[in-house]
Amino acid sequence: MKIASILFVVAMLAGSAQAADLTVAVRDRDGKPVSNAVVTVYPNGQPTKGPIKFEWPYRVAQQNIQFTPFVLIVPVGAEVSFPNLDKVRHHVYSFSGGNRFELKLYGHQESRSVRLPEVGAAAIGCNIHDQMVGFIKVVDTAYAAKSDAKGVAVIHGVPDGPVVARVWHPYLRAARNETTLPLAALHGAARETATIELRPGGH
C-alpha cells in the first residue's frame, strides 16, 4: 500500500519528463543501512543499448593498503585504472571469470589500466596484502548506483515503465551475491527499501 502510494507519487513527478529518479534505501536484517550495495535497474528488463557512461571515474586507487572505492560500478568493456597512491607496491589481481587480470607489482604513483569485458562482479585483491579486497561491478545498464554511507542509492532518470531492479552486494547471501527487488514497474520517482541479508564476517 505504502509502496503503491510512493510509486504513485514517483509516477506523478515523472509524468512530465517521462523519467524519474529511483531512490533505494538498502537495509540489512537489523534495519541498519548497508553501504556499497549496487542497485541496477533494467527498464523492461533489457540491458542498455549503446555506450554507457557513468558520472564517476573508472578508477580504483590503492590508498592506505585499501582499494578505494571499495565498490566501483563500471559499464561493460570500460577501462579501469588502478593508481597506486601508497608508498608500497601492490599486486592487484582478479580471478573473476572473463574479467581476470593480474597487475604485477607496481609502485608508488604508478597506474595500470584493465579493460573489463564481462558483465558481473570482479573481486579484486592484492597478492601481497590479503586484507585488500575490492569489487568492481561491471554492468550492462546505464541505471546503476551504489548506496552511500546512509545506505541510500539514487538512480537518476529511470524511464517509466516496467523494470527489473536488482541489488548486489559483495557479502549478500545469495547466488552471485545479487537479489532482485520486488519492483515491477516505475512511474516517476520512486523510493524503495531493499532489505538484504549479509554474510557474517563480511566475506
Next chain:
Amino acid sequence: MFRRLQTKLTVLYAGLFALALSLVAVSVYLTIANNAQQQVRRELVATGAVFDSVWALRTQRLRDGADLLSHDFGFRAAVATRDAPTVASALTNLRQRMGLDLAFMVDVDGGVVGADPGKIDIDKLWRALDHEGRAQGVFVVDGAPYQLISAPVMSPVLTGWIVFGARLDDREMTALERLSAIRMEAQVFDQRGDTWVATDQIADTKALGAVVAKAMGQAISEPTRLRTATGDNLVMVKRLMPLDGETPAALVLCYPTTQAMAPYRPLMAAVIIAGVVGAALVAAASGALSRDIARPIAALEDAARRLRRGEAAHVDVRSSDEIGRLSDSFNLMAAEIREREARITELALHDAETGLPNHLAMEREIEARMARLAPGQQVVVAALGLDRFSVLRSAIGYSLFTQLVAEIGSRVRVIDPDAVVGRLTTSTLCVIFPLTALTDELVPLVEKALIDLAAPVRLGSELVDVHMTNGLAASGAEGADAPRLIEQAMIALDQARAGGRKVAVFDPVAYGDPAGNLCLMSEMLQGVANGALFLHHQPKLDLRSGAITGLEALVRWDHPTRGLLRPDLFVGMAEETGHIRALTDCVIDRAIADQRTLRAAGHDLTISINISGRLIDDPEFADRAIEKIAATSARFCFEITETAVIGNPDVALGVLARLNAAGIPVSIDDYGSGLSSLAYLKQINADELKIDKAFVLSLENDAKDALLVKSTIDLAHSLGLKVTAEGVESREALAMLQMMGCDLAQGYHIAKPMPLETLMVFLNERAAETPLPAKIPRRAR
C-alpha cells in the same frame, strides 16, 4: 596356655615382632599404594596437559599448513578458476609433504575436491565451516574421528575452505602413550547415540564407556577409579572439542593401578622378606634368650623338687644376673637346710649330754641291722646299766655323772671298736654287738669285759668306782622289732639285778607275757567279781603250844584258760597297774568269809594278810579295811614289808598307828632281805617280825645265819615283838628255832598253803591228835 616358659616367651616376642612388622608392612603398602595412586593421578593430569600441548602444537602445524596453502596465489587462482585437478594435486602435494591423513577443499557451494564426498557428511561439515571458517576440532570421517582444521580460501573473496585432518587413531594414541612417563592406555571415545564407544574397538569398553559418559555428563576433569576384571584403573576423561560443536568426543586416559604398583613390588617383597627373616631371627633369638632364662629356672625347679625329696640339690648356674643370684641364694639355702637337717637329725639321734647316739638312733641302727640279717642270724643288744645311780649322782653330781657315762661309752668302744654304743636312759647304755648270734659263750666274755669296764674312772681329781650290770637280748629278722629288743635288754638288765648277777640274758619265761599283762588285769578284775580269785592258807605253828594259831592268806586265781596262777604272776602287775586295792579288798572279803567258815567249824585262827606297800600310805584304804574288820569282828594281822614305809614314812606310820588303834596287829614281813633298818624297826609300831626265809632255809648249815636269826629273835623280843620264821622246811630247823625261842614257824615242813577245804581237814586232823605239845609233824615237804 603354655606350660613352658621358653615357649611362652618365644611366642610372645616373635608374635609381637611379627605384629609390628605386619603393621609396618601394611603402612608401607598403604603409603605406597596411596603414593602410586597419587603419582598416577598426577601423571594422568600431566599426560592430559601434554596431550593438550600436543594437540595445540598439531593444530598449529595443521593451521600453518592450511594457511600457507590458502594464501598461495597459484592455489587461490586454481580454486577461483575451479581448476579441480590443480587444486587436488596441490592438496595431495601438501598432504604428502606434511604427512597428513586428510587434505581436501570444500568450496562455498559445498563441492569437495581432494576427498571422497561420499565418506564425509558434507552438509554437516559445510555448516560448521560456514559458521566458523577457521574451525578446528574432532570430526568423524568415514566412521573414524579426525582432528580437522580448516582455513578459508580468499581469492580475494571466500571461495572455499581447505580442510586438513589428522586421524585420532591407535597410532596417534600410542604416540601419546609413549610421551607419558607411565604406561597408560589412551583411547578416543565418541558418542554414538546414547553410548560412548572407543573409536578403535579393540576391547570391550562398556564399563569404560559408562565412566566416560558420566565424566562427560558431569564435566569431571579429575581422574576417577574404575574397577575391572583385571584390577583397579584410574581413568581420566578429557573433552575433545568437536568441529561442529555438536558431536562430542573424549580422550580417555586409562591407567591400571597394578602397573603403578609394579615398581614398588621389589620394595614390598624386600619388606616382606625382611619381615619374615626378621621374625625368624627374633623367634630364634628370643627362643635362645628365653632358653637361657628358662633353663636355669627349670634347673631351679628340678633342684627344688630334689630338695623337697631330701636329696642333694645344687644348681649350677654361672651368671651374674638375677637368675644367677637366685641360684646362689637357692644353693646357699639348700646347703643351710641340709646342714640344719643334719643338725636336727644329729640332735634327734644323739644324746645332748654325752654326745652318744640316743634311744632313737639305737632303734634305727637295730632296725637297719635287722633288715640286713640273713635267715637265722640275730642282732645282739646289751643294756649296760650303771648300778647305784642315785647314790652316784648324789655323790658326784649330775654333770660328773654324765661324764662318767660318756667315759664308759668310750671304754666300750675301746674294748670292741666294732660295737655301737648309745645311751638309753640316764644310767643305761646300749651296746649293739657286731655279732650275728647270741651264744652261751658270750656271757663269760661280757662278764670279763665288765671287769675292765668297771675300773675306777678318774673324773677331775677323783677316782670313782663304778659297778655295772648287763642285760643281753637278741632278736632275729622275723623276731621282735627294735624297741622291743631294747626293752628286752632292759628287762634282762632288771632280771640280772634282781637275780644278783652281773650278766643276764633276757629270760622270756621269767618275764612272762608283757603283752598279755594289761589283758590279764582286766581279766583279774572280772575274776574278783565272779569269784575266780580265792585264798590258800598256810598255817602258822605256835612253837610254844604246838598248835596252829594262825594262817597266812595267799591269793590264788583260777584263770579260765591258764589254770591256777601263782600270785607273783599277777600281784606285782596289779601293784604296777593300780589294781592292787581291788585285789586286796577282794582278799580281805575272802578272808572274812573263810574265817567265818573256820570259826563255824570251831577253828578260831588269826589270818595274816599281805598288804602291799602301795596301800600302806593310803589312809582311805586303811579306814575301809578297819571298818570292814570291825563290822565282821574278824581277827586279822596285816603283813607289810619294812620297805613299804620308806616311800612316804609320815603317812605310812600314821596309817599303821590307826591300824594299831583299831586292834589290828601289824607284822613286818621278809625281815632281813631288804635294807633292814633298825630305825624303821623302832618307828614302826608292829606286833610281829617275820624273818625272811633266806636266813631260815640255811639255818642248820650256816652258823652265821643261825646267829643272825637268834640275834633277830632276841632283838624282836627285846622290842616286844613276836617272831615268826618263814621257810621252815626241815625238822632240824624247826627244832633250832624252837630252841632259839622263836614264837611261830611257817613253812613246808609244817604245812603248804592249801585251799580252805583241805585246811579244814588238816586242822581237824591236828585237833584229833592234840594235845601233843611241840609235836613235830612228820610230814615231808
